[in-house]
Amino acid sequence: MIGAVSAVGIAAAGAFAHGTYHRNSPVFGRALGRLPLPRDGVRIAALTFDDGPNPEATPRILDALAASGTVATFFLLGRHVERWPALAARVAAEGHVIGNHGWHHRKLHTQSPASVRTDLELGTAAIVGATGAQPRVFRAPHGFRAPWVSRIARSLGQRTIGWSLGVWDSARPGVGAIVTRTVNGTRPGSIVLLHDGDGYDAAGDRTQTAAAVPLIIAELVARSYSLVGVPAA
Numbered sequence: 001m002i003g004a005v006s007a008v009g010i011a012a013a014g015a016f017a018h019g020t021y022h023r024n025s026p027v028f029g030r031a032l033g034r035l036p037l038p039r040d041g042v043r044i045a046a047l048t049f050d051d052g053p054n055p056e057a058t059p060r061i062l063d064a065l066a067a068s069g070t071v072a073t074f075f076l077l078g079r080h081v082e083r084w085p086a087l088a089a090r091v092a093a094e095g096h097v098i099g100n101h102g103w104h105h106r107k108l109h110t111q112s113p114a115s116v117r118t119d120l121e122l123g124t125a126a127i128v129g130a131t132g133a134q135p136r137v138f139r140a141p142h143g144f145r146a147p148w149v150s151r152i153a154r155s156l157g158q159r160t161i162g163w164s165l166g167v168w169d170s171a172r173p174g175v176g177a178i179v180t181r182t183v184n185g186t187r188p189g190s191i192v193l194l195h196d197g198d199g200y201d202a203a204g205d206r207t208q209t210a211a212a213v214p215l216i217i218a219e220l221v222a223r224s225y226s227l228v229g230v231p232a233a
């Protein structure tokens with residue numbers, strides 16, 4: 001028989017695991033997992049790209065976005081911004097929302113508050129240095145958070161963003177699969193997680209995602225979606 005005390009302990013452990021592992025969990029501070037829907041009924045969705053910039057994929061994705069007049073959100077990784085500052089500057093110059101993804105791409109739920117703060121500050125500094133833009137949104141690597149992660153992001157003026165649709169494009173399932181999963185999974189208000197970079201390999205191959213993006217945009221526009229950046233407030 002499970003006593004009341006241990007039942008409470010189990011419930012607390014469950015809440016802790018949910019807060020750590022679920023990217024939109026409110027347990028450790030609110031993360032935006034869906035876009036607020038406009039009252040006028042316009043179908044909006046947000047394409048978000050993590051782990052860039054990447055020398056092969058990011059320019060192709062930017063070209064596709066520009067060709068269709070589409071705005072997206074890029075959660076840039078500090079390490080990669082330092083390596084390819086001109087690419088980061090191009091993302092900002094073309095009017096996309098710039099987000100902080102930290103510096104190292106460590107799983108932040110395993111890190112102390114001091115180390116999380118350092119990681120987020122280094123990521124922010126790299127972005128500001130390369131783009132001149134102050135990031136107002138933040139996404140944790142893998143969505144993993146400890147109780148202090150969103151609080152630290154907020155202290156840097158950055159709103160924590162989760163996602164409502166991940167299509168596992170980083171596993172490189174083929175261009176067709178990335179397009180189909182994205183288009184079939186998108187609903188009004190969806191925040192779609194895609195990857196223009198690799199959080200661990202600076203030159204990681206994201207060419208499938210890059211090839212999928214123009215097809216995704218065309219399909220979503222055909223379904224009357226307006227693609228928007230994620231809101232900072």
Ligand SMILES: [Zn+2]
Nearest residue numbers: 050051141199
């Ligand atoms: Zn990442």
